[in-house]
Amino acid sequence: MLDIQKIRADFPILSQTVNGKPLVYFDNGATSQKPQVVIDAEVKYYNEINANIHRGVHTLSQLATDAYEISRGKVKEHINAKHAHEVLFTSGTTHGINLVANGFASILKPGDEVVVSSLEHHSNIVPWQMLCEKTGAILKVIPIDQNGELIVSEFDALLSEKTKIVTVNHISNALGVINPIKYIIDKAHAVGAAVLIDGAQAVPHLKPDVQELDCDFYAFSGHKMCGPTGTGILYGKEEWLNKLPPYQGGGEMIKEVTFEKTTYADLPHKFEAGTPNIAGGIVLGTAIDYLNEIGFDKIHEYENELLEHATKRLNEIEGIRIYGNTKNKASVVSFNIDGIHPYDIGSIIDKLGIAVRTGHHCAQPIMNFFCIPGTIRASFSFYNTKEEIDAMVDAVKKAQTMLS
Ligand code: PMP
Numbered sequence: 001m002l003d004i005q006k007i008r009a010d011f012p013i014l015s016q017t018v019n020g021k022p023l024v025y026f027d028n029g030a031t032s033q034k035p036q037v038v039i040d041a042e043v044k045y046y047n048e049i050n051a052n053i054h055r056g057v058h059t060l061s062q063l064a065t066d067a068y069e070i071s072r073g074k075v076k077e078h079i080n081a082k083h084a085h086e087v088l089f090t091s092g093t094t095h096g097i098n099l100v101a102n103g104f105a106s107i108l109k110p111g112d113e114v115v116v117s118s119l120e121h122h123s124n125i126v127p128w129q130m131l132c133e134k135t136g137a138i139l140k141v142i143p144i145d146q147n148g149e150l151i152v153s154e155f156d157a158l159l160s161e162k163t164k165i166v167t168v169n170h171i172s173n174a175l176g177v178i179n180p181i182k183y184i185i186d187k188a189h190a191v192g193a194a195v196l197i198d199g200a201q202a203v204p205h206l207k208p209d210v211q212e213l214d215c216d217f218y219a220f221s222g223h224k225m226c227g228p229t230g231t232g233i234l235y236g237k238e239e240w241l242n243k244l245p246p247y248q249g250g251g252e253m254i255k256e257v258t259f260e261k262t263t264y265a266d267l268p269h270k271f272e273a274g275t276p277n278i279a280g281g282i283v284l285g286t287a288i289d290y291l292n293e294i295g296f297d298k299i300h301e302y303e304n305e306l307l308e309h310a311t312k313r314l315n316e317i318e319g320i321r322i323y324g325n326t327k328n329k330a331s332v333v334s335f336n337i338d339g340i341h342p343y344d345i346g347s348i349i350d351k352l353g354i355a356v357r358t359g360h361h362c363a364q365p366i367m368n369f370f371c372i373p374g375t376i377r378a379s380f381s382f383y384n385t386k387e388e389i390d391a392m393v394d395a396v397k398k399a400q401t402m403l404s
Helices: 004-009 036-049 059-079 093-104 126-135 152-158 181-190 238-243 278-294 296-314 342-351 364-370 386-403
Strands: 087-090 113-117 138-142 163-169 194-198 217-221 232-236 254-257 262-264 320-323 332-337 357-359 375-379
Touching (some): 059 087, 059 232, 059 278, 093 126, 093 194, 093 217, 093 232, 113 126, 113 152, 138 152, 181 194, 232 238, 296 320, 296 332, 296 386, 342 375, 342 386
Antiparallel strands (some): 217 232, 254 262, 320 332, 357 375
């Protein structure tokens, strides 16, 4: 059992009032709040060891380099990568996906195929469209059904020896649906395609095991898992990272530079040009330690309780429709109320201190599929409570009365 009051005390922001009401923060899918240990670690870095990494012989530079590499090692352990050099620091999921899509420009030929799903965030659609425009490859899309689940038989039918890469999210940000990624990875590998998993929405809720999954790439953001903004990780299998060209040129990523020819550094530095977000990278390690201390099994169990409670309570509301009607779901409820624009509900409940996301959630194709302008998305974290959910349900009911 989690001691929720103790956990809540770790997050200074949660004790605020917003518009005169206690803050109820249900926009965790957009970004999570940060515990005091994470905030303290950022301050400690700048107070004590701030220096550039991998370049100075002086003490501070070595301390900062050690802390950065220790953090890489923590991520390696956390996702069970085989090697630390398969773990690349990025600025977030978007950066990681673009890095891979850019690299595939040197691999794809006209007529090759890239498979994405209908459930993707724009950041796992647009880079692949740009890649297809550049190379003459063709984008194929796995459809979804009315429950918001991928239609697996249609995915099977899309695969052929023309498929070069398949890219899907682990958990949908718009609906919370958990995708059958192990199945997708195995099937894609059977035709020789690589697989990238967008884990942005998964890492706050579970601990991915990249070796067990056998994915070729796994991208995620630090800020959704209690870490700082502007941090992220791209895991890539060694053989793939060796095959792909560098994404950006600059300092740190070279072995030798002459005007005739430049040779590139070994992994992971080949993909880490320039001065990175050093503090952020180090503090991401602190965030991962914090989550592991709480324990992902406990987080999973408690968040499921929150999901069940929210689904039950929201279903009391007349005219509600919840999208993503499946048992395989993270603690996210995406819904609409008959005849009311999601933005109007979101604005009214904000006045009551409740933060939800309204809109298309950077997933316009899903909204087009359901023929809606957007949804109201409440995404729960382990620091939320059933009482907060009750407050949201009351607020939504109040908004409904005001608007109808
Ligand atoms: N993919 C998914 C599924 C997401 O939810 C998000 C963030 N909303 C992203 C990618 C992009 O993440 P970031 O903005 O941190 O790069």
